[in-house]
Every structure is written in structure tokens, then in C-alpha cells.
Amino acid sequence: xxxxxIREVVLARERDDLAVLSPSTAVLAGGTFLFSEPQEQLVRxxxxxxxxxxxxEIVDDGLEIAATCTLAEFAGAGPGCELGxxxxxxxxxxxxxxAQSCRALLASHKIWRTAxxxxxxxxxxxxxxVLGALVALDGLAVVWAAGGGDRNIPLREFVIGPGRxxxxxxxxxxxxxxxxxxxxxxxxxxxxxxxxLGRSGAVVMGRREPGGRSAVTITxxxxxxxxxxxxxxxxxxxxxxxxxxxDSALWFDDPHGSPQWRRHVAGRLAGEVAGELRGP
Numbered sequence: 001x002x003x004x005x006i007r008e009v010v011l012a013r014e015r016d017d018l019a020v021l022s023p024s025t026a027v028l029a030g031g032t033f034l035f036s037e038p039q040e041q042l043v044r045x046x047x048x049x050x051x052x053x054x055x056x057e058i059v060d061d062g063l064e065i066a067a068t069c070t071l072a073e074f075a076g077a078g079p080g081c082e083l084g085x086x087x088x089x090x091x092x093x094x095x096x097x098x099a100q101s102c103r104a105l106l107a108s109h110k111i112w113r114t115a116x117x118x119x120x121x122x123x124x125x126x127x128x129x130v131l132g133a134l135v136a137l138d139g140l141a142v143v144w145a146a147g148g149g150d151r152n153i154p155l156r157e158f159v160i161g162p163g164r165x166x167x168x169x170x171x172x173x174x175x176x177x178x179x180x181x182x183x184x185x186x187x188x189x190x191x192x193x194x195x196x197l198g199r200s201g202a203v204v205m206g207r208r209e210p211g212g213r214s215a216v217t218i219t220x221x222x223x224x225x226x227x228x229x230x231x232x233x234x235x236x237x238x239x240x241x242x243x244x245x246x247d248s249a250l251w252f253d254d255p256h257g258s259p260q261w262r263r264h265v266a267g268r269l270a271g272e273v274a275g276e277l278r279g280p
Contacts, residue, residue, distance in 0.1 A: 067118025132219030146170030
């Protein structure tokens, strides 16, 4: 869709170029959502792809994923492996969630080559499966503050509701940091939808770290990602008690599933995920 209110497109080359951000200015990376519907409040776009951030950067304590990393890069997709690779690296079993989460999106592979990880996170949609995967892997959002400096925000606290995040005016998501313990984790993934190719009604992901610490993350079924933490892989009873603590107001309601259905199927999927976490 043409955005006929836009009067200027700024190609950011350095951090100072982001100083023009305002309510009438939007950050442009992939733009797959931005150009999908009218944006009548906008007069300027700031293209952050010119900042040249590498998609992945291995650091001492884990992995940095740039906000401009495309879904295709994130999933390891390319000629001959359009559905992505099983893991990013053989020694990082936790990255199995990368391609699995991308396949849970209602998006073509053309979209994969353009849409970005940062866009999926900042849109904060309940069906944002990449957002859910990064929450499930205990991601940390690295945010460039408007006045300089960085803010580090646990990704599980980043989204506060559908389309709502804790980003302040003028702030930009720079990257997502995944700790080494999550990269080494055993994971499990389940998804359900009302139609075979429909939008996800519930997505449940599990993580068991080498030391036994575990988490079950529910997304798509809830208005924001919900993480249930456990010292060890939960038994059926422990998981059932944890699921019961989820606020009833968090279960999402739209044409892709009622709150009651989503709560039920999320519980069933969580049981399967926890069973895999208890396995070898």
C-alpha cells in the first residue's frame, strides 16, 4: 500500500540520525506491516537498515540478534531449505525454536525475506510467534534510549498488551540477547489453529536448561506472552497448578478462537510440552 502522507524518508547511517523520531515518524525496517494499512498520522520514515547491524553476533555469554535480522535469516531459510534449518548451530539445540516459530506465522516466504525480528517483537501481536520464541528463550531486549545510553528489558516484560510495549517515545529496539543457557537448552514446541493454514490460536513452547531449570511459555492464546517458571521440569500436577494462576483476563478473544477454547487447548499443549521436558 502506498503511504501518501509520507513527505520524507531518512536513511539512518548512525545513531544520531534517530534523533528525528516523533509521533509523526516511524521506524522502517522490513515494513511488511507498516505498508499493509493506512498510516495517516505519519509524515516521515526512518530506515534503520542503513545502520548495517549484523543479523547475529556471538558474544561471550550468548547470542545477539539484531532487530533488523530478517525472518529468513532467523529461521536459516535459503535455497533448498525454504522452511528453515532444524537449528542455527548443532551445538545450540535451543535454536530449534527459531524456524519453528517462523512457521507458526501466517506469512509467505516472500514476507520472510523482508519482515524482521524487531518488527515482530515491537508489533506486540498475540500471534507474534517469533516474539514468543524469544521470550521462551529468556531473551533480553536491548533498547537505544532517546537521550543516549541503553535500556535492557527482559523480553517477558516488554509487551504489556496487544500492540502495546514498554518502549518510550523516541526509543528503538537494537537487539535481542539470548543467554548461553538458553542456546544449550532442550526445547519443545506445540501449535494449534482453527484452520490448517489459519492464524495460531495457541502456541506453547518449553525450555529445559542443562541444569534443569525449565519454563513453559504460552503465546497467541494470551494477550501477551505468559511464562511459567519451574526449578525442574514440572509434573502434571505442578503444571496444572501453575496454569490455574494465569489471570482469566489474559486469555485472548478474537475470530481465531474464544478465550475458553484457547485456555483449554493451551493447557493440553502445555501438558505435552512439559512431558517432553521431563523426557531424556
